[in-house]
Amino acid sequence: MKAIKVGLLGIGTVGSGTFNVLRRNQDVIRGRAGRGIEIAMVADLNIERAREIVGDAAVVVSDARELIANPEIDIVVELIGGYGIAKALVLEAIAAGKHVVTANKALLAVHGTEIFAAAHAKGVIVAFEAAVAGGIPIIKALREGLTANRIEWIAGIINGTTNFILSEMRGKGLDFGVVLKEAQRLGYAEADPTFDIEGVDAAHKATIMSAIAFGIPVQFDKAHVEGITKLQAADIKYAEQLGYRIKLLGIARRRDNGIELRVHPTLIPSQRLIANVEGAMNAVVVQGDAVGTTLYYGKGAGSEPTASAVIADLVDITRLHTADPDHRVPHLAFQPDAMNDTPILAMDDVVTAFYLRLCVADQAGVLSSITTILAENDISIDAVLQRESAEGEKQTDLIILTHDTVEGRMNKALSQMQALPTVLAPIVKLRKEELA
DSSP states (O other), X not given: OOOEEEEEEOOSHHHXXXXXXXXXXXXXXXXXXXXXXEEEEEEOSOHHHHHHHHTTSSEEESOHHHHHHOTTOOEEEEOOOSSSHHXXXXXXXXHTTOEEEEOOHHHHHHHHHHHHHHHHHHTOOEEOGGGSSTTSXXXXXXXXXXXXXXXEEEEEEOOHHHHHHHHHHHHHOOOHHHHHHHHHHHTXXXXXXXXXXXXXXXXXXXXXXXXXXXXXXXXXXXOEEOOSTTOOHHHHHXXXXXXXXXXXXXXXXXXXXXXXXXXXXEEEETXXXXXXXXXXXXXEEEEETTTXXXXXXXXXXXXXXXXXXXXXXXXXXXXXXXSOGGGSOOTTSSOGGGOOOOOBOOGXXXXXXXXXXXXXXXXXXXXXXXXXXXXXXXXXXXXXXEEEOTTOTTEEEEEEEEOSEEHHHHHHHHHHHHTSTTBOSOOEEEEEOOOO
């Protein structure tokens, strides 16, 4: 049978990995797909580098639209990234009747609804396993493996850069800025790491997973996003003493009144498997009503791990290339007419537990006044820890863990506590998830 012809838009880290893995494992891939998969054309502005990678195995051009217009190309793989030209090229490929594979989480999180609608209308597939958690097959698990389940919640370490930084901060007791420089030196963090450390990258991925899990449109603009830039070594130390570890989590949770969609540093009990995911690794926990708790762990980035996901999509499309479009797995797991408009909750309406650190005057009555405020706001305390402050003998660090409460109620209590004359510095607030 004639091989499927693939065109690569961009042959950087992931593109070169895709080319190399496909060439190395061609026999086993052909055996699984039922026919060969061949990268026949590459479009990249750096033609010299592209030719060094592919040699004579593929035609190399600098114009992406020349690749899209080629009638021999069956599948276009978009590995350019970003929201701009990538969107235009993906929509042009769909309009030309090409199937699309993309690793571009930012594009899908922001423009996915438009792109999936265009693909559905044209009867082509947009596959995106590589867009979330690199080589971990979490998209296939959510769309297919767990299709019998009502998904209750998802919680994921889905950015390797931030997980490396947090692991180093915990292991070495260093502050954020010091570890960030080390992460950049080692190549774990980009020269401009903003999307990673501010939580944006994780929010893109959480947005995509939430759409698949709950049958809602992709709504990145409604996600709550916090990064790790303000996290202090003291809080990581205190969390450890209380039996918790701090991770940047992407969380999507079904509630009776809507969907929680949030990314922020989170305390997790240290005995949870996901709390022990270290370095640049990724992990996603999914809770389904039938299956219970499942964990997916592996490399979330890198040339060949991400290429593994790209090629898995190529194999899926090859198998379904001639199938009736109505019999394919829907892009977001649910049939288009079964999607729902369940709202994304504002953070004031989110329910979670909290870690609070207050730098207070070391004098009688301070703890009583703080606990009174919490009680008046109907917030119950789970644990209290008092430690000598690094700032001096006349003040102390008061660490409080609460039970679940509504965020808006906690924010009201915090404003009242902050106004106390015995509270000497801005209160640190972190969220806590038991993930039970």
